[in-house]
Amino acid sequence: MLLLVPADPLRPTRPDEHFAAEARAARDAGVTVAVVDHDALARGGAVDRAVGRVPEDDDAVYRGWMLRAEHYAGFASALARRGVGLRTGAEQYRRAHELPGWWADLAAVTPESVWTEGPGRAGFDEARRELGAGAAVLRDYTKSVKHHWHEAAYIPDLADAEAAWAVAARFLELRDDEFTGGFVLRRFEEFTGSEVRTWWVGGECVLTGPHPDSPHDVVGSPSLEVVAPVVGKAGLPFVTVDFALRADGAWRVVELGDGQVSDRPVTMVPEALVAALFAV
CATH class of the missing domain: 3.30.1490 (Dna Ligase; domain 1)
Incomplete structure (x- = not known):
């Protein structure tokens, strides 16, 4: 299994500094790490060159900056030509990354x-x-x-x-x-307190913590009874679900996102996320 991260634009053989800690944690855990050219992927061109440093014939998880769904599809296709399969396919990425792909399933618990x-x-x-x-x-x-x-x-x-x-x-x-x-x-719904970011791998909630915008806040534990079956049935391999407490005391889903491009709060140690990702 590979972990793919964006390359540092100035030092293209090294991980982007924003993802360097996760790359180090993955290497320490025995996971092979490879860099990709995010800027080329985001432009939608030269995608084969953008993944030229990725070893062939393996499966991979991406942790990096957001990509448009169509550019992610190009990324997945370029990797497939190298015999590399992304754990999250292009259609799964679009459903998780774009609100129209997930809203109906969570309509009961989201605005x-x-x-x-x-x-x-x-x-x-x-x-x-x-x-x-x-x-x-x-x-x-x-x-x-x-x-x-x-x-x-x-x-x-x-x-x-x-x-x-x-x-x-x-x-x-x-x-x-x-x-x-x-x-x-x-x-509009009136929320109180800080958002909670939950991390899901293979349909199971594996981590709960603060939102990256408020990483030092102490957060509560949202109810997952409604969300867990939806995430489990949706076949989305790696997602985040953000919750907020409404003024009437109900936990509400603010956002579902693809976990590959969801930011990790600085107070969450990278080893925890790497361990959850590569335990399956």
């Missing part, structure tokens, strides 16, 4: 959501009317800009068409070329 195809105003207005009046949170298929909360994430009332579109226009401006799929409007 109501509607989405568009593309960034057009007409589709946005149709989705806005479908969700109905009230507050909402805006994102695209893969990401929000929550650090620009009032200008590009939070919509106080979807019934105010012009004010809602002003938020969407600012969101588009900030996301720019990284805008993915379409707009996603999510019913």
Whole structure:
């Protein structure tokens, strides 16, 4: 089994510094580590060269920066030409990485959501009317800009068409070329406390800890009764599920993401994640 990580752009034979600790932990555990050219993969070109340092004829797990689903598919195909199989296939990656791929399965425990195809105003207005009046949170298929909360994430009332579109226009401006799929409007729910990130391998929750945005916070233990069967049945090999406690005391799913491109909080030792990943 291989661990694949992005190469340092300035020292292309070495792991990117952000993933170097996980690479060292994997090597110490006897796992072979290889680097890939993330920038080439993210451009969608020269993919065979991007994986040229990967040993042939093995199975692999990726831990690295986000890739668009279509670029991940190109990554998987280039590896397959070397006889290397990614534990997470291209279709599995898209389902985990993009909200429309996982929302319906978790609808009972996550905010109501509607989405568009593309960034057009007409589709946005149709989705806005479908969700109905009230507050909402805006994102695209893969990401929000929550650090620009009032200008590009939070919509106080979807019934105010012009004010809602002003938020969407600012969101588009900030996301720019990284805008993915379409707009996603999510019913606003008031959360308290810090988010909890849970890590799942082979349908089993293997680690629970803080979200990378608040790595030093003490977090609670969300209820997994509803989520566990869904993750188990979905056939998603490696995912994260982020939870937050709603003001009424209910644990809610904020996000499901592909674990390969989910950040690890600095307070989680890399050995713990490596051990969970390669124990299966």
